[in-house]
Amino acid sequence: xxxxxxxxxxxxxxxxxxxxxxxxxxxxxxxxxxxNFAQGEMALYSTYLVWxxxxxxxxxxLAILLSMTISFIGGALIERILIRPVENSSPLVLxxxxxxxxLAINSIAQVQFGNDIKLLPRAYADKTWLPGNxxxxxxxxxxxxxxxxxxxxxxxxLNRTKIGLAFRAVASNFESSRLxxxxxxxxxxxxxxxxAAIGALAxxxxxxxxxxxxxxxxxxxxxAFAAAALGGFDSPLGxxxxxxxxxxxxxxxxxxxxxxxxxxxxxxxxxxxxxLLVKPSGLFGTTRxxxx
Amino acid sequence: xxALLEVSKLRAGYGAVRVLRGIDFSVAEGEAVVILGxxxxxxxxxxxxxSGMIDAAGGIVFxxxxxxxxxxxxxxxxxxxxxPQGRGTIVDLTVDENLRIGAYLRRGQEIETDLERWYTxxxxxxxxxxxxxxxxxxxxxxMLAIARALMSRPKLLLLDEPSLxxxxxxxxxxxxTLGELNRNDGVSMLVVEQNxxxxxxxxxxxxxxxxGTIVTSGTAAELSGNDDVRRAYLGI
Amino acid sequence: MTFxxxxxxxxxxAVVLVIVAAYVFGWYIPQFYESSTTYLWAEAFYIGVxxxxxxxxxxxxxxxxxxxxxxxxxxMYTTAIxxxxxxxxxxxxxxxxxxxxxxxxxxxxxxxxRVKGLYLALVTLGLAVLFPQLTARFVPxxxxxxxxxxxxxxxxxxxxxxxxxxxxFISANDQWAYYVSLAAVVIGLIVVVLxxxxxxxxxxIAVRDHEAAAETVGINIARxxxxxxxxxxxxxxIAGSCFVLVKRLATASSVSVFQLSIEFLVAVVVGGTxxxxxxxxxxxxxxxxxxxxxxxxxxxxxxxHIDDSVKNLLSPAIFGIGLILLMYVxxxxxxxxxxxxxxxxxxxxxGRTSPPALKGIDA
Numbered sequence: 001x002x003x004x005x006x007x008x009x010x011x012x013x014x015x016x017x018x019x020x021x022x023x024x025x026x027x028x029x030x031x032x033x034x035x036n037f038a039q040g041e042m043a044l045y046s047t048y049l050v051w052x053x054x055x056x057x058x059x060x061x062l063a064i065l066l067s068m069t070i071s072f073i074g075g076a077l078i079e080r081i082l083i084r085p086v087e088n089s090s091p092l093v094l095x096x097x098x099x100x101x102x103l104a105i106n107s108i109a110q111v112q113f114g115n116d117i118k119l120l121p122r123a124y125a126d127k128t129w130l131p132g133n134x135x136x137x138x139x140x141x142x143x144x145x146x147x148x149x150x151x152x153x154x155x156x157x158l159n160r161t162k163i164g165l166a167f168r169a170v171a172s173n174f175e176s177s178r179l180x181x182x183x184x185x186x187x188x189x190x191x192x193x194x195x196a197a198i199g200a201l202a203x204x205x206x207x208x209x210x211x212x213x214x215x216x217x218x219x220x221x222x223x224a225f226a227a228a229a230l231g232g233f234d235s236p237l238g239x240x241x242x243x244x245x246x247x248x249x250x251x252x253x254x255x256x257x258x259x260x261x262x263x264x265x266x267x268x269x270x271x272x273x274x275x276l277l278v279k280p281s282g283l284f285g286t287t288r289x290x291x292x
Numbered sequence: 293x294x295a296l297l298e299v300s301k302l303r304a305g306y307g308a309v310r311v312l313r314g315i316d317f318s319v320a321e322g323e324a325v326v327i328l329g330x331x332x333x334x335x336x337x338x339x340x341x342x343s344g345m346i347d348a349a350g351g352i353v354f355x356x357x358x359x360x361x362x363x364x365x366x367x368x369x370x371x372x373x374x375x376p377q378g379r380g381t382i383v384d385l386t387v388d389e390n391l392r393i394g395a396y397l398r399r400g401q402e403i404e405t406d407l408e409r410w411y412t413x414x415x416x417x418x419x420x421x422x423x424x425x426x427x428x429x430x431x432x433x434x435m436l437a438i439a440r441a442l443m444s445r446p447k448l449l450l451l452d453e454p455s456l457x458x459x460x461x462x463x464x465x466x467x468x469t470l471g472e473l474n475r476n477d478g479v480s481m482l483v484v485e486q487n488x489x490x491x492x493x494x495x496x497x498x499x500x501x502x503x504g505t506i507v508t509s510g511t512a513a514e515l516s517g518n519d520d521v522r523r524a525y526l527g528i
Numbered sequence: 529m530t531f532x533x534x535x536x537x538x539x540x541x542a543v544v545l546v547i548v549a550a551y552v553f554g555w556y557i558p559q560f561y562e563s564s565t566t567y568l569w570a571e572a573f574y575i576g577v578x579x580x581x582x583x584x585x586x587x588x589x590x591x592x593x594x595x596x597x598x599x600x601x602x603x604m605y606t607t608a609i610x611x612x613x614x615x616x617x618x619x620x621x622x623x624x625x626x627x628x629x630x631x632x633x634x635x636x637x638x639x640x641x642r643v644k645g646l647y648l649a650l651v652t653l654g655l656a657v658l659f660p661q662l663t664a665r666f667v668p669x670x671x672x673x674x675x676x677x678x679x680x681x682x683x684x685x686x687x688x689x690x691x692x693x694x695x696x697f698i699s700a701n702d703q704w705a706y707y708v709s710l711a712a713v714v715i716g717l718i719v720v721v722l723x724x725x726x727x728x729x730x731x732x733i734a735v736r737d738h739e740a741a742a743e744t745v746g747i748n749i750a751r752x753x754x755x756x757x758x759x760x761x762x763x764x765x766i767a768g769s770c771f772v773l774v775k776r777l778a779t780a781s782s783v784s785v786f787q788l789s790i791e792f793l794v795a796v797v798v799g800g801t802x803x804x805x806x807x808x809x810x811x812x813x814x815x816x817x818x819x820x821x822x823x824x825x826x827x828x829x830x831x832x833h834i835d836d837s838v839k840n841l842l843s844p845a846i847f848g849i850g851l852i853l854l855m856y857v858x859x860x861x862x863x864x865x866x867x868x869x870x871x872x873x874x875x876x877x878x879g880r881t882s883p884p885a886l887k888g889i890d891a
Contacts, residue, residue: 035646085856091645092592093859096797096851099790103848111841162396165385169393172384179343179376180444181368181397222657229650265661269654276643276651 002133007255008248013140015247016147020202021224022231022239023150024195029233030171031191032079032087034094038101039199040221042078045109046071046200047207047216051118060121064204068197075196076189083192084185110214118212120204143205150198151240167191223250226268230275232285241283246271296321296448296480297342297354304334304341304348311337313504314350319448319482324474326491327484328515328525329501335484336377338501339450342482343367343374355447369397373446377453379437383426387417390425390436394443403443410439413469431462438470442479449473449481455490463490470494488525492516500525553710563702567774570702572815573709574770577716578788579795579807581763584720586793587801588729589756590736591640595652596764597788598659601780603629603765605663608778611687618708619691622769629765630758637757641750656789660780688773705773712766713808721804723759732756733802764792798854800861809862821846 021039028036036042046067053063078101086097127138158164169177170187178184207216227246231238246268253267275283297319304312311334319325329335341348344364352360359367368374373394382390391410395403411418414435420428425436434454441449454470455463471494473479484501485491492498492512500508500521508518515521558566582596603625610616610624636655643651690704698707723729731752734742743749772778791814799810821843858865 029646035649082852086859089855089859092586092793092797092801093855095592095594095649096794097855099794100848100851100855103844103851105845105848107842107845107848111838111845115841165389165393166396168389169382169385173380173382175345175376176380176382177393178345178364179368179374179380180394180440181365182393183365222653225650225653229647233646265654265657269651269658272654273639273651276647277639280643280647282647 002135003255004252005134006136007251009134009136009140011248011251012244013137013143013247014206014251015227015244016140016143017202017206017220017243018223018227018246019147019240019243020150020198021220022227022243023154023236024198024202025224025228026231026233026236026239027191027195027198029228030236031167032083032188034083034087034098035233036101036195037095037098037221038105039195040217040224041102041105041109042071042075042196043199043203044212044214044217045105046196047120047203047212048109048113048118050200050204051120051212052113054121064201067204068200071196071200072193076193078196079189079192080185084188087188106214115214120207120212146201146205147240150201154194154236163190222265223247223268226272229282230268230272232282234286235282235284238282238284295319295353296323297482298351299342299353300351302338302341302348302350302352304337304346304350306337306346311504312341312348315499315501315504315506317499317506317509319480321447321480322474322478323497324470324481324483324495326488326495326498326512327482327501328486328488328491328498328521329484330486330524332503333501334504335486335501336452339374339376339452339482339484342450343372368444371444371447372450373441373444373448374450375437375441375452375454377456379430379433381425381428381433381436383424385425386422387425387428387436388421390440391417391443394440397444406443406445410442414439430458431466434458434462434466435469442473447480449479451481451483453485454483455485455487463487467491467494486525488515488521558703558706559697563700566702566706568815568819570706570709570770570774572812573706573713574767574774575791575795575815576808576811577709577712577770578764578767578792579799579811580716580720581760581767582792583796583799583801583803583807584723584732584763585756585760587796587803587806588724588732588736589753591753591756592645592649592793593652593757593760594649594789594793595655596760596792597785598655599629599632599761599764600768600771600788600792601659601663601785602632602761603768604771604778604780605667605768606765607769607772609667611772617691618687618769618773622766625765625769626762629768630762632765633758633761634754636761637754638750640757641753652789653786656785659785663780688776705770708773709770712770716763716766717804717808724804728752728755794851796861798851798861800863800865800867803861803863803867806861806863813862817847817850818843 021043024039024043025036028034028039049067049070050060050063053066054060058066082101083097086093124138124142129136129138156164158168166177166182167187167190169180169182170184171191174184177187203217206220210216223246224243227242228239229242230245231240231242249271250267279285295318299318300316301314302312302316303310303314315334315338317325317327327335327338337346340346342352342354342359344359344362344367348360350360352358354367354370354372357370359370359372362370382393385393388407391407392403395406411421416432417436417439420432425433428436438449438451438454451470454466458466467490470481470483474481474494483491483495492515495512497511498509498515499506500515508515508521510518553569557569578596578600582593585591585593606625606628607618607621610621611618636652640648640651688701688704690698690701694704694707698704724732731742731747734745734747735749735752739749742752795810795814796807797810798813799806799808821839860868
């Protein structure tokens with residue numbers, strides 16, 4: 001039983017990472033309607049920045065904050081300069097543009113920072129607690145704690161501030177928001193900016209234990225896509241719940257079903273397929289009724 | 293009365309399709325003006341051209357400033373509140389939030405007093421303050437859209453077919469409210485409508501738009517008495 | 529210039545182009561270029577085949593898939609396994625690979641009916657990511673020694689030799705691989721043209737543009753959509769078989785399957801969705817871009833000397849930026865954009881002028 005709970009805790013830990021990146025994906029999708037294939041690579045670059053600052057003696061937590069700030073600005077600029085010109089194009093064109101961004105950022109990161117594995121200094125002590133024989137590592141606690149903090153901040157900003165209201169208005173009805181004078185362009189930039197900052201945080205925390213390298217974020221991105229699809233792409237809550245589910249289910253099946261050894265990805269994708277067959281817009285997604 | 297909105301030789305369309313072929317009209321301060329037209333005449337296009345949502349050519353002067361070519365957000369800031377066709381409710385926000393976003397460009401305590409004022413004028417909105425706007429009926433959403441537009445204290449209200457999709461009793465109440473807003477509160481408005489009867493009741497003057505050109509204009513009384521108008525729009 | 533005259537000129541130009549292409553691609557390249565180039569063209573061809581299939585599904589039928597690398601993999605593994613452990617000649621494996629891919633396409637097409645747009649794209653992504661893991665698990669080493677998630681070895685040279693029944697000018701392995709891929713392209717192209725012009729082609733487009741309306745005129749939506757999936761899978765599967773001949777192995781890592789899926793999609797969009805020739809042009813661009821970039825990209829920009837190794841690492845970045853810029857300028861792809869440009873040039877030539885310039889309004 002304690003092994004089971006331990007694995008559940010581990011699953012929640014990894015789930016928190018998927019949830020964070022999925023949250024970033026959903027933010028971008030809700031405002032600009034784009035599935036950002038490059039979200040993982042943007043997070044990758046941000047994590048390289050953390051390493052860069054840490055290498056030069058900046059304390060890790062400060063490096064993460066610095067990187068988040070730079071990523072925030074970078075995300076806004078990417079939206080304004082690269083994405084805005086094609087925002088009204090067909091979904092396929094948008095997919096290609098984000099793929100182009102993916103390729104560009106990945107290779108620029110590797111050229112700029114080198115292809116070897118980078119180790120980040122730990123931001124917090126590596127401890128394990130054993131309440132009732134259940135192993136809870138400090139990694140898990142920090143990841144979950146950060147996720148909770150992210151959600152809290154996001155909730156407060158979106159629901160208790162004027163700019164958050166404007167942001168939600170743009171996400172819901174672009175045209176009407178223009179008509180009441182909301183600077184919609186700036187809201188779009190804000191969506192990308194917030195997503196980039198969240199990605200930076202997620203990347204920094206998850207990479208630290210294992211080391212940073214070119215392909216680090218790609219598998220996480222796939223899981224994040226799965227999480228967002230499971231939760232419903234237009235629901236931030238869904239992204240978080242989806243991420244945790246994917247994390248827990250993934251860890252548990254790896255542990256308990258040896259048949260899925262080597263094919264762990266079957267689990268999240270199988271799960272998504274099942275959910276989407278029953279509820280095609282995801283667990284928390286809004287089913288849009290179309291008038292013909 | 294000074295002309296609040298002066299439109300001259302307005303041409304507009306969508307890509308290769310030209311809808312408006314050069315129309316002229318005006319709205320004076322404190323006036324309610326109606327543009328009548330059937331489907332496809334170009335009513336919505338007219339309002340969208342004024343709001344800067346589509347490309348157009350010609351002259352649009354509002355409050356002494358030429359606004360043709362400006363962005364929608366800037367035109368809203370200049371004092372034009374546009375209630376789009378289909379109401380444009382921001383469905384994921386609550387009623388209260390919809391009203392507050394209407395006041396986005398304003399600051400200060402008066403926003404709260406205005407909120408209360410419109411809740412009093414539209415009691416059904418007050419009942420549903422925290423309800424998700426998308427879950428309300430068509431008539432209620434129309435009230436919400438108008439109240440939201442009024443929250444910005446606009447100089448000019450643009451209304452695109454407010455009666456569309458609403459039951460007869462609801463539209464009667466709606467237009468009664470619009471009429472009161474114009475007569476008692478002095479809200480200037482430009483209403484485009486198919487429902488001529490209701491619209492001419494509240495308007496001072498009107499124009500008739502047919503396939504992109506204005507074929508008739510006059511006071512509300514003149515139009516109501518006009519045989520062509522009666523046949524085409526009043527079913528007589 | 530009368531309409532008939534214009535038609536005649538168009539037809540004449542097309543015939544000349546076909547003859548030139550037949551000579552260049554049918555004879556000149558495989559006979560006179562060294563094998564690395566020949567193999568590269570063969571790669572462009574089979575990517576083109578897969579892209580043509582994907583275009584049917586995504587361009588003409590509107591179902592976006594970023595998982596066609598998996599169908600490609602099914603064809604690839606079928607051919608490799610049959611050749612390796614059962615000693616089948618290459619050509620004999622083709623119908624089997626086609627059947628397998630088609631069947632998998634049907635299997636995927638049915639659940640795909642329930643899922644739309646973005647979610648469909650993600651489900652297909654799942655397929656692409658899943659396939660390598662499935663092969664690693666279910667394809668034992670002895671069944672296929674050269675299969676694996678990384679390059680294990682090369683298919684024995686003997687298996688790759690052109691069979692006895694081909695004309696003698698196809699003598700080398702690379703030429704054989706080349707002509708096989710070329711044949712796949714030509715046949716695939718003819719079939720696509722026939723399909724697009726047929727009732728099925730119109731049904732594809734009708735379902736894409738307005739499903740409800742298509743249903744009211746009696747189109748069986750499910751059949752059209754599933755068939756579209758299956759046919760596109762078949763194309764990808766055949767392309768996968770060609771891969772075995774060209775690359776001399778069968779491999780499917782999660783990175784490569786995903787990359788292939790993206791390559792197909794990029795080829796379709798770059799060339800022009802819902803055009804017949806677009807995917808082929810896109811495939812050529814995608815496959816040759818690496819070489820073009822490293823050859824023509826300047827080694828010094830603004831006093832910055834770029835090391836050759838850096839250029840290699842940067843070429844995905846240049847490609848990526850190129851993609852983005854291309855989407856700004858030619859969102860309809862090369863063929864689509866080219867069509868637009870020639871049409872406006874044509875109009876000017878014929879003396880038709882637009883009415884007085886209104887901002888953003890054409891006549």
